[in-house]
Amino acid sequence: MGFFLEYAWLIPLFPLLGCILITLPPIRQQKWLSAWLAIGLMVIAVVFALGLFAGVVQGAHLLPDGSVEIMHADEHGAAESHGEAAAEHAEAHDTGFVFPEANVVRRIAWAPTGTSSFNMGIYIDPIAATMLVMVTITSTCIHLFSLGYMAAHTRQSRFFSFISLFTAAMLLMVMAGDLLLFFIAWEVMGLCSYLLIGFLFERPQAYRAGLKAFITTRIGDVLMLIGLVYLYTQAGSLEFGMATGQLFNPELLEHLGSTIGVMGLSHATAIALLIFCGTVGKSAQFPLHVWLPDAMEGPTPVSALIHAATMVSAGVYLVGRTYPLFTADDGSALAIVAFIGAFTALFAALIAVSQFDIKRILAYSTLSQLGFMVAALGIGGWVAGMFHLLTHAFFKALLFLGSGSVIHAMEATPAIEKIHHRDEYAAQQTAQDIRNMGDLRRFMPWTFWTYTAGYLALAGVIPFAGFWSKDEILVDALKHGAWVVLIVLVLASFLTAFYMTRQWRTVFFGTYRGDDPIEYHNTEPAAYPDHDDHHGMHHNGHDDEHHGQHSSHGHPHESPGLSSSRWLF
Numbered sequence: 001m002g003f004f005l006e007y008a009w010l011i012p013l014f015p016l017l018g019c020i021l022i023t024l025p026p027i028r029q030q031k032w033l034s035a036w037l038a039i040g041l042m043v044i045a046v047v048f049a050l051g052l053f054a055g056v057v058q059g060a061h062l063l064p065d066g067s068v069e070i071m072h073a074d075e076h077g078a079a080e081s082h083g084e085a086a087a088e089h090a091e092a093h094d095t096g097f098v099f100p101e102a103n104v105v106r107r108i109a110w111a112p113t114g115t116s117s118f119n120m121g122i123y124i125d126p127i128a129a130t131m132l133v134m135v136t137i138t139s140t141c142i143h144l145f146s147l148g149y150m151a152a153h154t155r156q157s158r159f160f161s162f163i164s165l166f167t168a169a170m171l172l173m174v175m176a177g178d179l180l181l182f183f184i185a186w187e188v189m190g191l192c193s194y195l196l197i198g199f200l201f202e203r204p205q206a207y208r209a210g211l212k213a214f215i216t217t218r219i220g221d222v223l224m225l226i227g228l229v230y231l232y233t234q235a236g237s238l239e240f241g242m243a244t245g246q247l248f249n250p251e252l253l254e255h256l257g258s259t260i261g262v263m264g265l266s267h268a269t270a271i272a273l274l275i276f277c278g279t280v281g282k283s284a285q286f287p288l289h290v291w292l293p294d295a296m297e298g299p300t301p302v303s304a305l306i307h308a309a310t311m312v313s314a315g316v317y318l319v320g321r322t323y324p325l326f327t328a329d330d331g332s333a334l335a336i337v338a339f340i341g342a343f344t345a346l347f348a349a350l351i352a353v354s355q356f357d358i359k360r361i362l363a364y365s366t367l368s369q370l371g372f373m374v375a376a377l378g379i380g381g382w383v384a385g386m387f388h389l390l391t392h393a394f395f396k397a398l399l400f401l402g403s404g405s406v407i408h409a410m411e412a413t414p415a416i417e418k419i420h421h422r423d424e425y426a427a428q429q430t431a432q433d434i435r436n437m438g439d440l441r442r443f444m445p446w447t448f449w450t451y452t453a454g455y456l457a458l459a460g461v462i463p464f465a466g467f468w469s470k471d472e473i474l475v476d477a478l479k480h481g482a483w484v485v486l487i488v489l490v491l492a493s494f495l496t497a498f499y500m501t502r503q504w505r506t507v508f509f510g511t512y513r514g515d516d517p518i519e520y521h522n523t524e525p526a527a528y529p530d531h532d533d534h535h536g537m538h539h540n541g542h543d544d545e546h547h548g549q550h551s552s553h554g555h556p557h558e559s560p561g562l563s564s565s566r567w568l569f
Contacts, residue, residue, distance in 0.1 A: 002068035004051030005060055005104050009122050011052070011132060012171035014045040015139075019164040022157055034157040035147050038164045042140040045171070049132040055103070056129040062104045071101070099248060099324070100125055102241070107177055123177035123240045127386060131174045131317060134390050135310055138397050139167045145401050146301040148560065149408070159199060163305055166192035170310045174317065179228050179238040179247075182321070186282070189311050190217055196306060197298040203425055204524045209294040216291040220281020227274025231325075234267050240321070248324045257328035265332070272326045272333035276319060276340075283315025283370045286344045292367055296359040300404030303359060304397045312366060316373045316389050323382055338378025342488040345371030349495035353502075357432045358403045361503050365458065366396060368492055372473055375485055381476030388469035395457035395466055402451035406507060407431050409444055409556035413514050429520035434506045436517035441508040444558045448508050455504045459497040512555060 018041040021027050022034040059070050107121030124132075143163065150156045166189060173185035198210025231247075232238055234256060239246045246252075256268035263270070279285065284292035295307050306312070319326065319337065326333050348367035355361045369392050376385030410416055410431035420427035430436060441448035457466035470493060477486035 002055070002060070002062070004048055005055050005062040005068055006066060008048070008052050008104050008124055008175065009106065011045050011048050011136070011175070012168045014041040014048070014168075015164040015171065016168035017041060019161050019168065022161040022164065028157045028161075031151075031156045034160050035143075038160040039140065039143045039147065041164070042136065042143050042167065045167075046133075046136040046140050049129075049136040052104075052124065053129045053133045056124070056126055060103060061101070062106075099242075103129070105177065105241070107239070118180070119178065119239060120181045121177040122175045124175050127320065128174050130386075130390060132171060134393050135167065135170050135174060138310065138393055139163070139170075139305060142301050142305045142397060142401070145304070145404070146299075149301055149404060150299065155199070159196075159299070162192055162195050162199070163301070166196065166306065166311070170314065173314060177240055179231070179240075179322070182318075183225065183228060186278070186314065186318075187221065189306075189314060190214065190221065190282075193217070193295075193306055193311055196302040197295045199298055199302065203297065205294075205425070206297040209291075209297040213291040213295050216288055217281040220277045220279070220288055223274050224278030224281075227271050227277070230267075230274060231271045234271070247322070253324055253328040256325070257330070266329045268325060268328035269330075269332045272322075272329065273336060275322055275325065276333070276337060279315035279318050279374065280340065281315070282318070283312050283374065284367055285315070285340050285371065285374060286347065289344060289348070289367055293360055293363045296357070296363050300359070300400060300407065303363070304400035304404070307363065307366060307400075310393065312370055313373075313389050313393055316370060316377070316385065319374070319377050320382060320386050320389075323377070326377075327380075334378045334380065336378075338375050338482065338485055341371045341374030341376070341378050342485045342492075343371070344368070345375060345492040346488050346495075349492045349499070352499045353495060355499075356434055357429070358406060358434050358437075358503065358507065359400070359432055361434075361499060362396070362399055362403060365496065365500070368496060369396070369458070372470065372489060372492070375489060376473040376476060379477055379480050379482040379485055381473055381480070384469065384472035384476045387472055391457070391465040391469040395454045395464070398450060398454040399458065402447055402454060403432075405444065405447045405559040406437070406440060406451075406556075408559050409440070409447075410437065410514060413556055415515055415517050419517075419519060423522050425524075426520045426522040429522070430517050433518055433520065434503055436514050437507045437512070438510040438514075439508070439512040440556055443512075443556045446558055451508070452504065455500050459500050460493055461497075514556065 015038070018038040021037060027034050027037060055068075060068050061071050063069055102123050102125040104122060104124040107119040109117040110120040111118045143160070146159065146163065150159050153159065169185045169188035169192060173182055173189065176182040176185060194210045194214040197213050198207045200206040201210075228238065235245070235247060235252055237245045237247065240248065242248050242250075244251075253268070256271065257266055259267050261267040261270050265273075281288045292307060292312065296303055298306075326337065345368045348364045348371060352361050352364035352368065355364060369388070373385045373388050373392070376382075376388065407428070411420065411427060413431075416427050416431050416436075419430055453464070457464035460467045460470045474486060474489060474493070477483075477489060
């Protein structure tokens, strides 16, 4: 137990090491080696994250001298563990919200600031430990899925290098001990998003989508950076913690909430709203939501890793991590957060109803579910919002990986292969149209049952995880008297169940319609039509040899297991 707490800082270094080693020519030239190296290091990260989580659950705290002590919170909750000042502050603001004491805090002096130095390090409390488990497990599963999905792609090693770097940045952001290190990791994720969305850069649609995501999220990031500078001028620090000079200190929060700053807003309100702009960009909330649907141009594992499970969740985690700043004012900041979240949840669900692309339906669903999380935080449901973040990450990643299996099967059918020989992009878009599917449960039983589990969770069907987390948000809205938010989220919940049931029935039931598909007409040919990646293989790594095996049957077939890939060894 003490070992995992003491060496928790190694968790983001494992995928970072994978990125570095895969980038080196000897390993980069061996696709099977680069893939298994990235997966192996992620498995080690999972072990460390689970060990750390187990220690946190048991109440283990790493002391400054390196020893471990078991501390159990008493019946009055975490507030008393921070002393009288924390409890009095919570009562004064009628929020009752105080973070539990951190289990692991390690900082080093990073840069001199005159009379003092700016410290950077790690800060791990129960929510950070839980997020580490979620990120490592989902990322490992997606790495493993990518092993087969990207097997025949000539840039497979580069792909694993990028997703390893992204995972390292996400893990570092989760355990960052201050907002500066948090922001550095946040920006590295933005870079990886650009690289992965535009991974198939031969397509004009893909590189434009990458640029769109990069520029749109930068708008929110610049405003967030302004907020961090503003906060530093008022607090003199960006460190997480309850001690004097740290962000969650009761006296500091009282000062920020009671002092008027720019535009007649309190310092706390202005800072919180600027920080929230980062969330609006990264978590694709209205009006900076426009980049996420286009981000589906990246390979399907990218959609699962970045745009379902982890990166888009980073914005919600940002609000959750800095929540005392949002509760320090008169409630103005949280009211805006709740409005933006509820509006996004409803309008994204409405758009999803009219979509036919299997991945775009899931993309707009992600927008809507992120709106649920943001709205939950806005009405004071911190636990409900973070709970839905965790459950959504798993079942939405499952749905995206299932959609990848469906797309792979559709691309291997004779009718779509004929289109592929003329236009690879048109073939892929045709394969993603749910109107060309039908009765796939008969051809793809494993995909059907796993996809059904994810669908039921997203639709909020008991006893699946999505029911419990979404229901908790609605209960919080009822408990706090947020009637408008409650009505909007209830409507969005019914729409979620409607469009997911529509998609599920269209894809897996009815009559198979792929023999005479509705063809997508591509008006923009590839930028590099003679590129090697377009000779004898699809972008997702399935060459003509595999397609030929499927084509003889005339119908979609279940995705092959990893053992069938000739690129594994």
